[in-house]
Amino acid sequence: xxxxxxxxxxxxxxxxxxxxxxxxxxxxxxxxxxxxxxxxxxxxxxxxxxxxxxxxxxxxxxxxxxxxxxxxxxxxxxxxxxxxxxxxxxxxxxxxxxxxxxxxxxxxxxxxxxxxxxxxxxxxxxxxxxxxxxxxxxxxxxxxxxxxxxxxxxxxxxxxxxxxxxxxxxxxxxxxxxxxxxxxxxxxxxxxxxxxxxxxxxxxxxxxxxxxxxxxxxxxxxxxxxxxxxxxxxxxxxxxxxxxxxxxxxxxxxxxxxxxxxxxxxxxxxxxxxxxxxxxxxxxxxxxxxxxxxxxxxxxxxxxxxxxxxxxxxxxxxxxxxxxxxxxxxxxxxxxxxxxxxxxxxxxxxxxxxxxxxxxxxxxxxxxxxxxxx
Numbered sequence: 001x002x003x004x005x006x007x008x009x010x011x012x013x014x015x016x017x018x019x020x021x022x023x024x025x026x027x028x029x030x031x032x033x034x035x036x037x038x039x040x041x042x043x044x045x046x047x048x049x050x051x052x053x054x055x056x057x058x059x060x061x062x063x064x065x066x067x068x069x070x071x072x073x074x075x076x077x078x079x080x081x082x083x084x085x086x087x088x089x090x091x092x093x094x095x096x097x098x099x100x101x102x103x104x105x106x107x108x109x110x111x112x113x114x115x116x117x118x119x120x121x122x123x124x125x126x127x128x129x130x131x132x133x134x135x136x137x138x139x140x141x142x143x144x145x146x147x148x149x150x151x152x153x154x155x156x157x158x159x160x161x162x163x164x165x166x167x168x169x170x171x172x173x174x175x176x177x178x179x180x181x182x183x184x185x186x187x188x189x190x191x192x193x194x195x196x197x198x199x200x201x202x203x204x205x206x207x208x209x210x211x212x213x214x215x216x217x218x219x220x221x222x223x224x225x226x227x228x229x230x231x232x233x234x235x236x237x238x239x240x241x242x243x244x245x246x247x248x249x250x251x252x253x254x255x256x257x258x259x260x261x262x263x264x265x266x267x268x269x270x271x272x273x274x275x276x277x278x279x280x281x282x283x284x285x286x287x288x289x290x291x292x293x294x295x296x297x298x299x300x301x302x303x304x305x306x307x308x309x310x311x312x313x314x315x316x317x318x319x320x321x322x323x324x325x326x327x328x329x330x331x332x333x334x335x336x337x338x339x340x341x342x343x344x345x346x347x348x349x350x351x352x353x354x355x356x357x358x359x360x361x362x363x364x365x366x367x368x369x370x371x372x373x374x
Contacts, residue, residue, distance in 0.1 A: 015113040017351075018110060018111060018114075019112065021110075021345075021349070021352070022110055024340070024348070025118075027340065028340065032309055036086060036090060039082070039086060039312050041316070042312060042316045042319050043079060043162070046320060048315060049157050052078060052157060056077060057077050058076065058078060058081075063171055082163060085167060086166070089301070089304050092304075096122040096126065096294075096298055099121060099122050100121040100122060101117070102121055103123045103124055105121065106118055106120045107124065110124075115352045115355060115356070122295065122301075125298065127345070128352055129302060129353070130341065130349070132352075133282070133283050134345070135346025135347060135350050136346075136350060138342050138346070140282060141279060145275070150274065151275035151276050152272040152276060153271055153272075154270045155271055158315060158324075158325060162312075166307070168303070173287065173291070173296070173299055176260065176264075176288075177288055178205060180257035181250065182206075184253050185246070186201065186202065186204045189201045189204055193242060207291070209292050212243045212247060250292055251292075257288055258284030259281050259284075261280055261284035262276070262277040262280040262284060264280075265280040266280075286302065287303060309341075313336075314334040316333055317333040
């Protein structure tokens with residue numbers, strides 16, 4: 001009698017889900033790459049609006065920073081602003097793909113059954129949290145809608161909305177992550193860690209976890225998320241009470257910024273209902289965690305993926321087929337990315353995040369399992 005496939009080195013039921021997740025991550029990567037030229041074609045090759053176009057000139061940009069507005073008097077066209085924003089996201093995308101173990105390197109290490117390796121690269125970790133965020137907010141929205149709590153929706157000129165979706169990641173992440181988490185952590189760190197190298201402390205603006213998980217080790221530049229065991233939570237403890245005391249401070253600011261992030265959507269007057277508070281606050285936790293652990297480029301990419309990648313194909317469908325981007329039925333250009341991100345990526349990613357949280361909680365309840373570090 002022949003041996004079962006698993007005994008011959010085949011894919012076991014236990015590891016097959018990881019092969020599926022890795023395949024979905026590769027597809028998500030391809031979809032994100034394709035979204036760049038799709039966005040350019042949508043802006044410069046279609047007619048989303050009778051009021052605005054890529055050639056529309058503006059005198060500057062007014063940035064709504066929640067607690068105030070900032071006018072940036074840089075003249076240009078709407079198309080030029082779109083190109084500039086896209087260049088930022090492309091640069092962050094390439095940076096995140098190359099950091100740590102590398103995007104494809106993390107996928108190879110994750111096979112056949114080591115989900116922790118996915119968190120050895122910021123882009124792979126971002127995609128996992130993208131899936132978990134999308135699926136969990138979908139679940140929350142479903143429950144809230146059934147309970148009569150409206151999430152609402154935004155309306156307006158399609159071209160203007162698409163550019164707003166493109167701008168929002170940079171603007172909102174600067175406000176709610178850098179200003180509300182990075183700046184307070186930097187100020188506190190400068191006071192508490194007065195003997196630490198200023199360069200190390202200043203990096204808190206880019207990645208707050210660098211304060212307790214240094215980027216420098218024996219003179220060599222390294223990244224914390226590739227030094228430690230690649231997991232969604234850092235599992236190394238440090239002897240310095242001052243450094244360790246900063247962790248709860250950082251995560252306190254994370255909670256505050258997430259709540260404000262949720263409320264700001266509802267209070268913006270753009271059409272969101274009260275149900276948006278919980279959804280955006282939940283997303284804020286994931287965005288803030290990426291900022292703290294992996295740096296500003298990672299949370300920017302998650303926000304960009306939700307706003308831009310999640311809608312660019314819908315706007316393309318409107319520009320090409322005339323199907324409104326808010327249509328309940330939509331076109332295949334809208335349905336495929338939605339199903340892929342929320343369900344195909346979302347379900348296994350949510351399982352990975354839940355597994356990581358459970359294992360982290362188990363280690364905390366049994367401190368003897370954590371190996372001491374210097």
